[in-house]
Amino acid sequence: QVQLVESGGGLVQAGGSLRLACAASGRTFAAYTMGWFRQVPGKEREFVARITGIGRMTYYADSVKGRFTISRDNAKSQVYLQMKNLKPEDTAVYYCAAARTPLASQLDDYADWGQGTQVTVSS
Numbered sequence: 001q002v003q004l005v006e007s008g009g010g011l012v013q014a015g016g017s018l019r020l021a022c023a024a025s026g027r028t029f030a031a032y033t034m035g036w037f038r039q040v041p042g043k044e045r046e047f048v049a050r051i052t053g054i055g056r057m058t059y060y061a062d063s064v065k066g067r068f069t070i071s072r073d074n075a076k077s078q079v080y081l082q083m084k085n086l087k088p089e090d091t092a093v094y095y096c097a098a099a100r101t102p103l104a105s106q107l108d109d110y111a112d113w114g115q116g117t118q119v120t121v122s123s
Contacts, residue, residue, distance in 0.1 A: 002026040002098045002112045009094060009117030012086055016121070020081040022096030022114055029077040030054060033099045035110055036070060036081045038092035038119075045095065045107060049081065052102050059105060064090075086121045093118050 008020040022034070035050035049060045049070040058070055069082040079096060094117050097110035104110060 002029065002032060004096045004098060004112060004114035006094065006096050006114040006117040009119045011120045011122065014086060014088055014121055014123050016086050017082070017084045018086065018119060020083070020094055020096075020117060020119070022079045022081075024077040024079070024098065026077070030074040031100070033102055033104045033109075034070075034072055034079040035097045035099060035104060036079075037095045037097060037107070037110075038090075039095065039116075040092045047105050047107070048094070050099075050105055051079065057103075059103075083119070086119075088121045088123045091119060091121050 003025040006022045012018050030053045033052050036048040037045050038048050039045040047061055051058045051070045051072050067085045072079040096114040098112040099110045101109045
């Protein structure tokens with residue numbers, strides 16, 4: 001099990017940028033695939049991006065491809081989501097999650113979740 005704490009959310013104008021960070025506890029961080037998800041009230045939590053532990057293979061939802069970049073620092077046990085050219089439809093609570101499955105992209109693949117950080121993009 002790994003504990004996760006997100007940070008970096010906030011209010012930004014459309015076209016702006018934000019960088020989210022997720023700090024993980026535990027000694028085996030590099031063994032986990034890390035993902036970012038987001039959720040708006042009344043809708044299901046949706047996949048945003050993921051990065052594998054070793055090899056750092058990345059995968060993105062079509063809605064964020066080319067605008068968001070996921071990265072990780074295994075020495076610091078942190079994963080990041082750099083978000084550029086933000087749009088009002090990116091407004092959501094963003095969650096960091098950890099999975100043992102290398103190519104995890106489904107909600108059920110992820111066993112450990114952070115508490116979320118709010119991102120609000122104004123038009």
